[in-house]
Amino acid sequence: MVTLAEEAVDEAQFLDEEESRRLFDEIAQRYLGISGQEFVRRWERGDYNDDYERPEVIRVAMLRALAT
Amino acid sequence: MPHSSREAAIRAFTGGLQTAFTCLAHGKVEVSRRTFGGEVRCYGIFNRERPTRLSRDLPVWFLATHAFRPVQAGAPGAWTVVTAAYNYAFTLSEEGKHELLAFHWHSEDVGAFTAPHLHIGEGGLGADAVFSPRWHVPTARVGVDDVVRFAITQLGARPLRSDWGSVLARFRSEFGE
Numbered sequence: 001m002v003t004l005a006e007e008a009v010d011e012a013q014f015l016d017e018e019e020s021r022r023l024f025d026e027i028a029q030r031y032l033g034i035s036g037q038e039f040v041r042r043w044e045r046g047d048y049n050d051d052y053e054r055p056e057v058i059r060v061a062m063l064r065a066l067a068t
Numbered sequence: 069m070p071h072s073s074r075e076a077a078i079r080a081f082t083g084g085l086q087t088a089f090t091c092l093a094h095g096k097v098e099v100s101r102r103t104f105g106g107e108v109r110c111y112g113i114f115n116r117e118r119p120t121r122l123s124r125d126l127p128v129w130f131l132a133t134h135a136f137r138p139v140q141a142g143a144p145g146a147w148t149v150v151t152a153a154y155n156y157a158f159t160l161s162e163e164g165k166h167e168l169l170a171f172h173w174h175s176e177d178v179g180a181f182t183a184p185h186l187h188i189g190e191g192g193l194g195a196d197a198v199f200s201p202r203w204h205v206p207t208a209r210v211g212v213d214d215v216v217r218f219a220i221t222q223l224g225a226r227p228l229r230s231d232w233g234s235v236l237a238r239f240r241s242e243f244g245e
Contacts, residue, residue, distance in 0.1 A: 004239060015101075055159075062155055
């Protein structure tokens, strides 16, 4: 029997570090209008401490590891 | 289902995510792999986290991120993956505004509420609602298959595959935690 992985893994894509950073930047721009690096700066400064449940913020925050 | 290497476990789960999501919407899963203190964490992101319309006749959009970690599965040399975090959201606009609801599970580095939960978004609340989109409604941990099934059976999304039920059952069987 063909597993789900064998059926579809070739349709997915594995990103390298630079592609990951570009994707994070794209997501931060789309939802918050700022670069990925700027989001990380603001996050670490605590600018979103009272705002992290905002849908646009959490979508970016959960992916900030892609910026590193 | 254990795999013979860490890489095989990551690839298997990625393929499973791709298949499960595409029961619901056209698109591609991209996986970014990061390492923190020797621990590998993978972020599976559907359609670059762009909201993707569910069906032509249903004005609801879907976006999804699923983070997972490869772990040893007990027997020497056997690997599987476990869920590390997720965000599955349904919105009423293609810009991602007017969130209808969102299933979240994230660690304490994102917010103080670290148990799996649901947000009822402003798109799901009337102007005079007393419920707040900021409230965290506790849930059990929700699987990819649960969310896809919810969209099809409850929201009325038209599945893209006629065998979606068996695909989701296989997902649960191969990757259920």
